[in-house]
Amino acid sequence: MTTHSTTNESHTAADRVFAPPAADDVGADRWLIDDAATYERMHAESVADPATFYGTIAKELHWFNDWDSVVEFESPDAVWFKGATTNLCQNCVDRHVADGFGDEIGLIWEGEPVGTNGPEVRALSYAELQKDISRFANALKTAGVRESDVVTIYMGMVPELAIACLACARIGAAHSVIFGGFAAHSIVDRGKDASSIVIVTCDGAWRRGSIVPLKANVDEAVAVLDGAVDKVICLKRTNNDIGWDDSRDIWWHVAVEAEPDECPCAELDSEATAFLLYTSGSTGKPKGIKHTVGGYMVHTYLTSKYVFNMIPGLDEPNRDAPLPNGQVYWCTADIGWITGHSYIVYGPMANRVPTLMYEGAPNFPEADRFWDIVERHKVTQFYTAPTAIRAFMKWGDEHVTKHDLSSLQVLGSVGEPINPEAWMWYRTHIGRGVCPIVDTWWQTETGGQMLTTLPGVHTTKPGSCGLPFFGVDAAICEDDGTEIPEGSGLLTIRKPWPSMLRGIYGDRDRFIETYWNTFDVDGAVSEGRPSPYYLAGDGAQRDADGYFWITGRSDDVINVSGHRMGTAEVESSLVAHPAVVEAAVVGMPHEIKGTGIAAFVTLSPESAPADKHAVEALKKALRTHVGDEIGAIAKPDLIRFTDALPKTRSGKIMRRLLRDIAAGRETSQDTTTLEDKSVLEKLRGED
Ligand code: PRX
Numbered sequence: 001m002t003t004h005s006t007t008n009e010s011h012t013a014a015d016r017v018f019a020p021p022a023a024d025d026v027g028a029d030r031w032l033i034d035d036a037a038t039y040e041r042m043h044a045e046s047v048a049d050p051a052t053f054y055g056t057i058a059k060e061l062h063w064f065n066d067w068d069s070v071v072e073f074e075s076p077d078a079v080w081f082k083g084a085t086t087n088l089c090q091n092c093v094d095r096h097v098a099d100g101f102g103d104e105i106g107l108i109w110e111g112e113p114v115g116t117n118g119p120e121v122r123a124l125s126y127a128e129l130q131k132d133i134s135r136f137a138n139a140l141k142t143a144g145v146r147e148s149d150v151v152t153i154y155m156g157m158v159p160e161l162a163i164a165c166l167a168c169a170r171i172g173a174a175h176s177v178i179f180g181g182f183a184a185h186s187i188v189d190r191g192k193d194a195s196s197i198v199i200v201t202c203d204g205a206w207r208r209g210s211i212v213p214l215k216a217n218v219d220e221a222v223a224v225l226d227g228a229v230d231k232v233i234c235l236k237r238t239n240n241d242i243g244w245d246d247s248r249d250i251w252w253h254v255a256v257e258a259e260p261d262e263c264p265c266a267e268l269d270s271e272a273t274a275f276l277l278y279t280s281g282s283t284g285k286p287k288g289i290k291h292t293v294g295g296y297m298v299h300t301y302l303t304s305k306y307v308f309n310m311i312p313g314l315d316e317p318n319r320d321a322p323l324p325n326g327q328v329y330w331c332t333a334d335i336g337w338i339t340g341h342s343y344i345v346y347g348p349m350a351n352r353v354p355t356l357m358y359e360g361a362p363n364f365p366e367a368d369r370f371w372d373i374v375e376r377h378k379v380t381q382f383y384t385a386p387t388a389i390r391a392f393m394k395w396g397d398e399h400v401t402k403h404d405l406s407s408l409q410v411l412g413s414v415g416e417p418i419n420p421e422a423w424m425w426y427r428t429h430i431g432r433g434v435c436p437i438v439d440t441w442w443q444t445e446t447g448g449q450m451l452t453t454l455p456g457v458h459t460t461k462p463g464s465c466g467l468p469f470f471g472v473d474a475a476i477c478e479d480d481g482t483e484i485p486e487g488s489g490l491l492t493i494r495k496p497w498p499s500m501l502r503g504i505y506g507d508r509d510r511f512i513e514t515y516w517n518t519f520d521v522d523g524a525v526s527e528g529r530p531s532p533y534y535l536a537g538d539g540a541q542r543d544a545d546g547y548f549w550i551t552g553r554s555d556d557v558i559n560v561s562g563h564r565m566g567t568a569e570v571e572s573s574l575v576a577h578p579a580v581v582e583a584a585v586v587g588m589p590h591e592i593k594g595t596g597i598a599a600f601v602t603l604s605p606e607s608a609p610a611d612k613h614a615v616e617a618l619k620k621a622l623r624t625h626v627g628d629e630i631g632a633i634a635k636p637d638l639i640r641f642t643d644a645l646p647k648t649r650s651g652k653i654m655r656r657l658l659r660d661i662a663a664g665r666e667t668s669q670d671t672t673t674l675e676d677k678s679v680l681e682k683l684r685g686e687d
Contacts, residue, residue, distance in 0.1 A: 016420070018427070018460045020453075021434050026409040028380075031456025032309055039457045039467075046470040047495060053471065054080075054498060058298050061350065062086065062095045064267040067294075071496060075530040076503075076516040078496040080295035081270035088274060088297050089170035090265040092349035093130050102127035104313065105354045108328065109159045110373060112206040112360025122159055123354075129163070131261045136160075136252075137167035138259035143198050143231040143250075147172035147266060150194040150276060154178045154187055154214060156205025157359045160235050160252060161335050162345050164200045165275075169293075172266035174273040176288070179336025180205050180214060182631040186286075187221035190278045193288055194505060197230045200252075204238030208361040215242040222248070270294025276505050277338055279444040280566035281514060282556040288505030289338075289444050295498030296342075297350065299448040303469060304347030307438050307452050308381040308410055312352035330356040331383040331412075332370065337563065338444040339414055342499075343383060347448070362388055368399035371430075375403040382430070383412035385562035389422045389430075390592045400429050408432070410455045413439045415562025416594045417550050423462035441465035441550055443536065444564070445515070447499025450474060451548050464547045471497050476542050481521035481533055484542070490554060491540040492519055492533045500534070556655075558587035558595050563633050565597065570636065573629040574599060577622055579607035584645050584653045588638060588662035596637035598662035600683070603641055615641065638662060642683055648673045658683075 023031045033039055046053040051070040058070075058081060067084035093106065103125050111120040124132070145151055151173050155161040161177075168175040176194050178187055191199070201218045204211040215234055219242075222229045234242070235252040274293045278286040304310050313326025329348050333339035335357075348355040356377055362370050370392070374382060392400070411431050413423070418439055427437055437460055441451040451474060453459075453466035460466070468474040473495040476484045481492075493500075504511040514537075516530035524531045539551040553559065556567045567585040574583035582602040590596030601622070609615045619639045627635045646654045654674065660667035661683050671680060 016424075016462055018436075020436055020456050020458055020460070023456060026435050027406065028309060028409045029311060031454075032306055032311070033454055034456040036457055039454055042470055043468065047473050050471060050495070054298060057302050058294075061091050061297060061301060063294075067270065071498075073496040075524075075532045076512055078295070078500055078502070079271055080292075080298070080496075080498045084270045084294060085267040086270060086294055086297065087169065087172075087265040087268055088293055088346060088350075089133060089166045091297055091301075092166060092169075092346060093126055093133060094265060096126040096352050097130050101312075101352060102130070104352070106349060106352070107159055107162060108354055108356045108377060110356070110358050110377070111158075112209075112358075112364055114365055124159060126352075129166070132163050132256075133166045133170055134261055134263035135256040135259045136163055137170040137263040139233065139252075139255040140167055140173065140198065141171060141263075142255070142259065143233065145171065145173050145198055147268075148174065148273060149198070150174045150176050150196040152176050152178060152187065152191050152194070152196040152199045154180060154182075154199060154201045154218060155235065156180050156202050156207075156212065156214065156237060157334055157357055158202065158205075158235065158237055159357065160202075162357065165335065165341070165345055166349075169274065170263060170265050172268045172272060174275050176276040176278070177336050177341070178278070179334055179631070180212060181334075181336070181633060183628055184217040184220035184224075185629050186278075186631065187218060188224045189286065190288070191221060191225055191229065193278075194276055195228070197228065198233065199229055199231070200233045200235075202235045202237045203242045204240045206238060206360050208364045211238045211240050213240065213242075219243050219245075268293050271502070273502075275341065277341065277444055279338075280557055280564045280569055281510075282566060282568060284566065284568045284572040286566070286569070287507070287510065287514075289501045290503045290505050291447050291499065292502050295500070296447050297346065299471075299497060299499035300342045300347035301350040303449040303452075304343060304351050304353075306454055307440060307449055307469070308348075308353075308383070308412065309455050310348065310351040310353045310381070313354075327353050327380040327409075328356055328377050328407075329353050329381040329383075330358070330373070330377070330379045332358065332362070332388060333383070333385070333414075338442075338447070339383075342448050343414075362391065363395065366399070367392075367395040368403060371400050371403035371405060374405055374408065378407040380407055381410045381412070382408055383414060385415040386413055386418040386422050387416065387561040387593055389413070389418070389426050390594075393422060393425050394592065397429055405430060405432065408435050411435050411437045413437060414442070416559045417552065418463060419594075420462035427462075436460060437462075439463075439465040441538075441548065445501040446493070446497070446536075447501065450493065450497070461543075461547055464543070464549045466547055468548075471495075474548065476540055476548075477519055477533065479518060479520060481519040481531070486542055486544055488539065488541040488551065490518070491536040491538045491548070491550070493536065494533050558597065560587075560590075560595055560597060560633055561593045565634055569630060570597060570599065570626060570634050573626045573634065574601060574622060574636075576629065577625045579603050579618060580622070582645060584655065584658055585636070586655055586659045586662055588659065590637060593637075597634070598638040598640070598658070599636040600640050600642050600645055600658055602643065602645060609641075640683065642679070644676055644679050646671075646679045646683065647675050649675050 067081040436455040476489040519533035
């Protein structure tokens, strides 16, 4: 299974497996690990003796102070590197400058607009980053931000977004980044929950040639927050007209103008909060997932290194080119999601491999934009989501074939299950039929990658996310914690890992209830104690080789284009519309997005549309309403009006039935408990 070969491939659907290529075959200098025995030994050691394993890894990073113990865990609370002090920004930037790599490029950015001379490109060295981050960190302090305050960041994909995150890390403030595609409402909810008094934003963001009015959304949110926000720092990016309040708003360039270039990295407790990142759950209220400094740093560093085979460049960078000579790593996510936090900013930067950030859409100005970027920047590791891959498949191979993608060494996939057809296309057309694909399973809550293959080690199977990463004790279990060695069940992690969430901000009960209240190991749950096993919220299958296959969420969360969306969130937005009395939202198969959003809606009698035209107009209005309230990603793909929702006699909505109807298939749900049988026919009848 682990011989290095590119020819030993089976193409039959049932048993397609691909052996890992030799480093030479993909143009890599070497694989950091290239044999299964080393992976197995390291994995066994990491799980059996995490103190030794992580203690050794952590020494590759900078700590102001050593730890008393590596890990202590009393469910659900973990303490990693107790007593130690460190700083994420120190490790991502200052450490490299101190080691003599100040001139090396740490961050490459490409803007979306393409002028006559091509797109705008910025390449920032570690020394420049250190200066820019320090000045902005000082500006944050001047704005009143102190250690452990929460700073809200709502920006487009510009270098200053990474700089703002690192500046928070530098002074020990926690950032709460809100995806720029979310609406004003989301800023209000998250800002209020985190009691954030400073918001960092841009006038606007470029997206597919248009301007997203970020500052206007912030203004709307700040008005609702009614005096809770002291300062809004605004980066000038798109030059659009914006509202301005002199007493509260300050331009980024003005804020940093008078600030000194130096700002010490705060010596932070390993368990100090690094950031909050809000994610959807099974209620209407997003959860502020809390991550802490030391463990998060170690896990994102370690996973980036081995999963992407990150090897820092040794050559002098060519400042005129202006790209580096060694690896160039590109993750196409937005920093507003956990993937961007861990694998655009912290993981690659801690490894001293240049990280590429692209501002805009994959099909602007043409459908070949990503491949044009790969070719021009000689990208070596490329990390994207299955949704993007399916879109490229649809747009046509000609956009790919006109580019030289020979620099690519490792391809990654994240965010949702990848269908084997998309996997094969990715490998064949982007990976030249040779690059290994790492399908990485993880979550906002896990902070970093948990299940994956390693590029030089493992045979890959299209559609499977592979095996547990170092330190990860993953299993499939029944509710009582009994392991199912082969077959389907609930995915769990049985031991603490360094970047595990440390809580839901301000809601300990929900933290325990959501993640630590399912597996009744040693009677924990029945006795009212938190379970020692973590509930991932995904169903999964494990095959005879120990490979995991994610089958989808086991809660009321759906994965739209690799982004998590709570059905309850969309439902509460729909019922907030005056025409809507009741709504039920479920996932449905979608050719590009993987999962689309289907909404079954009951209208108030006075809002019943008179004709077909009015039906369409109301559907459009509801889609716009949800888009305005949550963001475009939450807009339902299908809306069906119904007199009543299918419910059991006890009043529970029969969601499985709705999922079947939305997917256009026969239902497997027992409908004998359906209260009003005629509902079923009516639901099926309409478009
Ligand atoms: O359902 C799983 C799916 O995405 C969920 C986590 O979403 P989020 O917290 O937004 O983080 C996404 C980026 C890490 C998981 O519970 N998921 C993530 N990666 C995969 C996946 N499903 C299948 N295969 C994956 N590789």
